[in-house]
Amino acid sequence: MLKPKMTPTRELVSLDGTWRFDLDSRLGQRPWEAPLDTSLEAAVPASYNDLFVDEEIRNHVGWAYYQRMVQVPRGWGAERIYLRFDAATHAAKVYVDDVFVGEHVGGYTPFAIDVTDHVDAGQPFRLTVAVSGDLTNETIPPGKIEVGMTGRQSQTYFHDFYNYAGLARSVWLCTTPHDRIEDVVVTTDYEGADGAVTYRADVAGSGSGAVRVSLADADGAVVAEATGASGVLSVTDVTLWKPGSAYLYDLTVELLDGDAVIDSYTLPVGVRTVEVRGTQFLINGERFYFTGFGKHEDTPVRGKGHDDAYMVHDFHLMDWIGANSFRTSHYPYAEEVLEFADRHGIVVIDETAAVGLNMGVVGGMSGTPPFPTFSEQYANDITQAAHAQHIRELITRDRNHPSVVMWCLANEPASNEDGAREYFEPLVTLARELDPTRPMAYALVMFATFENDQCIDLFDVVCMNRYYGWYVASGDLATAEMYLAGDIKGWIERTGKPIMMTEYGADTMEGLHSVHTQVWTEEYQRDYLEMNHRVFDRFPEFVGEQIWNFADFATTNAIHRVGGNKKGVFTRDRRPKSVAFDLRKRWTGLAGRKPGTDASGQG
Ligand code: GCB
Numbered sequence: 001m002l003k004p005k006m007t008p009t010r011e012l013v014s015l016d017g018t019w020r021f022d023l024d025s026r027l028g029q030r031p032w033e034a035p036l037d038t039s040l041e042a043a044v045p046a047s048y049n050d051l052f053v054d055e056e057i058r059n060h061v062g063w064a065y066y067q068r069m070v071q072v073p074r075g076w077g078a079e080r081i082y083l084r085f086d087a088a089t090h091a092a093k094v095y096v097d098d099v100f101v102g103e104h105v106g107g108y109t110p111f112a113i114d115v116t117d118h119v120d121a122g123q124p125f126r127l128t129v130a131v132s133g134d135l136t137n138e139t140i141p142p143g144k145i146e147v148g149m150t151g152r153q154s155q156t157y158f159h160d161f162y163n164y165a166g167l168a169r170s171v172w173l174c175t176t177p178h179d180r181i182e183d184v185v186v187t188t189d190y191e192g193a194d195g196a197v198t199y200r201a202d203v204a205g206s207g208s209g210a211v212r213v214s215l216a217d218a219d220g221a222v223v224a225e226a227t228g229a230s231g232v233l234s235v236t237d238v239t240l241w242k243p244g245s246a247y248l249y250d251l252t253v254e255l256l257d258g259d260a261v262i263d264s265y266t267l268p269v270g271v272r273t274v275e276v277r278g279t280q281f282l283i284n285g286e287r288f289y290f291t292g293f294g295k296h297e298d299t300p301v302r303g304k305g306h307d308d309a310y311m312v313h314d315f316h317l318m319d320w321i322g323a324n325s326f327r328t329s330h331y332p333y334a335e336e337v338l339e340f341a342d343r344h345g346i347v348v349i350d351e352t353a354a355v356g357l358n359m360g361v362v363g364g365m366s367g368t369p370p371f372p373t374f375s376e377q378y379a380n381d382i383t384q385a386a387h388a389q390h391i392r393e394l395i396t397r398d399r400n401h402p403s404v405v406m407w408c409l410a411n412e413p414a415s416n417e418d419g420a421r422e423y424f425e426p427l428v429t430l431a432r433e434l435d436p437t438r439p440m441a442y443a444l445v446m447f448a449t450f451e452n453d454q455c456i457d458l459f460d461v462v463c464m465n466r467y468y469g470w471y472v473a474s475g476d477l478a479t480a481e482m483y484l485a486g487d488i489k490g491w492i493e494r495t496g497k498p499i500m501m502t503e504y505g506a507d508t509m510e511g512l513h514s515v516h517t518q519v520w521t522e523e524y525q526r527d528y529l530e531m532n533h534r535v536f537d538r539f540p541e542f543v544g545e546q547i548w549n550f551a552d553f554a555t556t557n558a559i560h561r562v563g564g565n566k567k568g569v570f571t572r573d574r575r576p577k578s579v580a581f582d583l584r585k586r587w588t589g590l591a592g593r594k595p596g597t598d599a600s601g602q603g
Contacts, residue, residue, distance in 0.1 A: 001110060001397055002183060002265060003335050004084050004174040009263045011079075012174040015070060015127070016044050019167075023056070024063040024130070032095035032128035036067045044171060047089070047164035047303025048131075050554075061145055061153040063093075063130040066167055074122030079175035081119055084112045086169030086334065088131050089304065090139060095128040105386070106140070107133075107165075108331040108353050109393035112174075133165025138382040140390045141330070141355045158356030159330060159411075160565055161296055162554040164303035169334050179205030180263045181253050186400050187437050188271040190284075195238025195271040200230040201253045209255040209262055215269070216250045223249070240284050241270025241402040243324050243592050246345035248402075268342060270402025276439045276460045279541040281498045283347070283405060289594040290347065290544025291587045292323035293569070294503055297333055298553040300572060306334040313574060314550065315340055321569070321580055322587025327502055327546055329443075330355035330411045332394050341403035349441070349463075349502070349546075350398050351408035352390045357383075357423075358414040360447045365471065367447035374419025384423055388430055395434040406438055407431055408502075412445035412465055415455040428458045443502045446472070450490035461543070462491050465503035469528045475519050477531045484535045488542070498543040504532050505548035505567035507560075510577050520566075522578045529579060533586065537596055547583075 004012045020035070021042035028037065042048050044066065049058045057064075072081065085092065089107030093100065102113035119125050135143025135157050143157035157163055182204040189196045201211050215224040215233050224233035239247040248268040255263040275282045282288065295314070297304045311334075318326065324347055328337075331353035341348050357379050359369030373379050391409060398404050409427060414420060424442075431440055439460035444453065446466055456462060466487060469480030491499055508525040518524055529547065536542045552568035555561045564572065569580050586595060 001112065002181070003110075004172050005265075007264045007266065009261065010174065010176050010265070011073070011076070012172045013073065015068065015171040015173055017068070018042065019044050019066040019068040021048065021064065021066055023060050024065065027065060031065050032067070032126075032130070033098045035126070036065055036128075042066060042166065043305070044167045045086070045169045046166065046301070046305030047168050048166035049162070049164050050301050050303050059154070060165075061134055061155050063132050064166065065128060065130050067126065067128040069124050070127045070173055071124045072119050072121050072173070076175055077121035079116075080114065080178050080180065081116045081173065081175055082112045082114045083127070084110060084172040084174050085129075085167070086110050086171070086306070087167075088129065089133060089165050089168055090135065091132045093130040097126050106353070106390055106393060108333075109390070109397055110169075110335070129167065131166055133163055135163065137378050137380070138386060140353050140383070140386045142357065142379070142383065157556075158358060158361055160555045160558065160561065161298065161330070162303070162556055164554075166303075168297075168304045169306045177205070177263045179203070179207075179209055179255060179257075181255050181265050183396070184251070184253050184265065184267050184400070186251060186267070186269050188269065188402070189273060190238050190240065190271055193237050195235035195240070197224070197233040197235065197249070197251065197269055197271065198231075199233065199251065199253070203229060203255060209257050212254045212256055214252050216252070218247060218249070235271065238271050241272040241342075242345060243283060243288060243347050244345045246270065246343055246402075248342060267400060268339070269400070270342060272402050274405045274438055276498060279492075279496060279498050279543075281439070281461065281500075281543040283592070286592075287594075288347070288543070288592045289590065290325040290500055290546060291590060292318065292325040292546050293550035294327045294329035294546050294548045295550040296329065296553040298551070298572070303554070306336060308336065310574075311337055311340060315344060315346065317570060317574060318346065318550070319344075321584045322590060324590075324592055325349065325544070325546065326550065327351055327408060327443075329503075332397065335397070338398060338401045338403055342401050346403055347405050348401070348403045349406045349408050350394065350404045351411060351443075352387070352394050354387050354390065354410035355412065357410055358412055358445055360414050360417070360445065361412075369414065369417065372419060373414035373417050374423050379423060384427070388427055391427060391431050392434065395431060399435050404438065406441055406461065407435065408441050408443060408463065410442045412443055414448070415442065415444065416448040416452040418454075421454045421458070424455050424458060450487070450494045456495055456497070460497065462495055462497050462499040463502040464488070464491065464499065465548070466501060467504060469531060470506045470519070475517060475524075477517070477527055481531050481535060484532065485538070488535065488539055492539065492541045499539070499541050500544035500546070501532070501536065502546050503548040504529075504545075507562075507566040508568075508577055508579070509562065509566060510571055510575070525577060526579045526582055529583070533595070537594070542594070
């Protein structure tokens with residue numbers, strides 16, 4: 001799906017700002033049919049939960065209504081007009097005046113609704129959006145709604161981050177011509193100094209126009225041209241997109257009627273390759289070592305609301321600390337984040353919202369599921385179909401980003417349980433059909449061992465989430481080190497695939513110190529990470545380290561979460577804990593090389 005933007009043939013109006021807001025339980029029937037009877041206003045983009053001082057709103061189960069008036073520009077009479085929601089978490093129903101015009105399920109991918117027949121150029125309309133943050137066993141991520149002793153509904157779920165809901169990303173009113181470019185797909189390759197950009201333009205409307213494409217370099221000079229809805233553009237003396245050294249071309253796709261340009265869209269393109277070969281992860285044929293974090297979209301007050309200021313600051317902190325990559329744990333992030341990564345050469349592991357497909361986590365440290373994860377009761381055919389739809393929407397949204405080097409199809413699924421393989425095999429097939437160029441992974445839960453995991457051979461890279469020294473052997477780093485080394489060795493022997501750590505971390509209360517080995521102290525976080533790194537550096541098959549987490553983040557109320565998850569290297573307001581300075585020493589200057597190795601990857 002093309003991100004809306006201004007082009008010579010397209011216009012858009014931002015609908016961000018404050019909208020009328022209230023909960024279904026406080027509004028009458030069919031609230032979209034009149035101005036909402038409320039004095040509340042919610043900021044867009046932002047999750048609604050932390051905006052107000054109101055527990056009922058914060059923990060609401062059910063629909064919440066957003067509403068505003070929208071003025072359609074008067075020059076739009078001949079255009080196709082659509083609404084574009086960058087995200088509505090987790091489901092939305094949209095009304096124009098009294099009329100229901102469309103809906104979407106899935107909280108972190110965009111959707112568009114054609115409203116050409118429902119609005120008039122030069123006239124205002126009332127836009128109402130109902131948003132639901134509810135999670136059940138048939139949504140991705142899954143959750144459970146229960147009615148407790150008080151008679152109130154409450155939402156539980158199988159991940160620790162707070163289930164923020166609402167219009168957390170921008171909303172737009174946009175135009176395209178009726179005959180239009182609907183989508184563009186590019187893949188890239190190179191041989192020696194010659195680059196190749198393979199493109200396909202999907203056209204919608206009457207279907208009669210011809211397609212013309214041109215590729216311009218960063219100075220705006222056209223370096224290749226072609227006609228036809230698909231083809232290959234050759235780029236002599238290509239400048240590659242590299243981690244830490246981004247270079248983007250601009251691909252302009254035009255739909256023509258004779259000589260007239262009916263539609264025009266420009267897409268940034270980075271030429272690079274990604275490949276897994278043996279135990280190596282290669283970008284442009286060179287061994288790449290991931291340094292960085294699992295992150296969250298999480299800030300005070302906004303919740304999961306996208307914020308350009310935090311985005312810019314987070315990228316600068318990553319640059320300062322020497323991080324070359326991050327994982328979009330545990331859901332697709334705002335498109336602005338991927339565009340920024342494209343422009344600045346940061347490498348992204350792009351993850352679906354499938355977190356919590358694991359009944360084992362309910363069993364605590366025993367990992368014993370109360371009932372099988374892959375069963376009618378929990379992850380069933382409907383869940384799998386929802387997961388497939390999430391994969392479709394993630395890959396079709398993000399496949400043109402050079403920064404994205406791998407898809408992560410799930411976080412910590414019960415890949416050790418029966419039924420996991422049957423559940424995942426069709427999803428991996430689908431993902432590979434949608435994108436045959438990028439490696440696939442899932443982040444492995446600690447209960448899924450090299451002895452009992454049933455899925456790893458379907459995937460390309462072993463991504464381990466491991467907490468030795470925290471949840472296992474808490475406070476005993478000597479024992480933790482032995483467990484960790486044995487675990488990595490086992491995976492190497494079983495798979496012969498590249499291995500990386502996508503989560504390891506220790507909750508740390510900033511300012512808490514001790515001369516003794518004590519969990520939660522800043523010294524323990526340092527010693528814990530040092531121990532992990534000592535082990536990683538022993539294995540040539542090890543291709544990366546992403547710490548859990550970049551910053552502290554909000555969680556549900558839980559007795560082991562003191563004001564949220566505190567495994568951040570930065571606090572929630574982005575102040576460094578002391579370990580940040582140690583990490584900076586380890587990571588800066590590596591330029592994608594494994595610590596202790598030279599440019600050829602030799603130790
Ligand atoms: C995990 C999860 C992550 C949690 C983390 C923790 O394994 O993948 O979402 O936040 O552990 O801190 O417990």
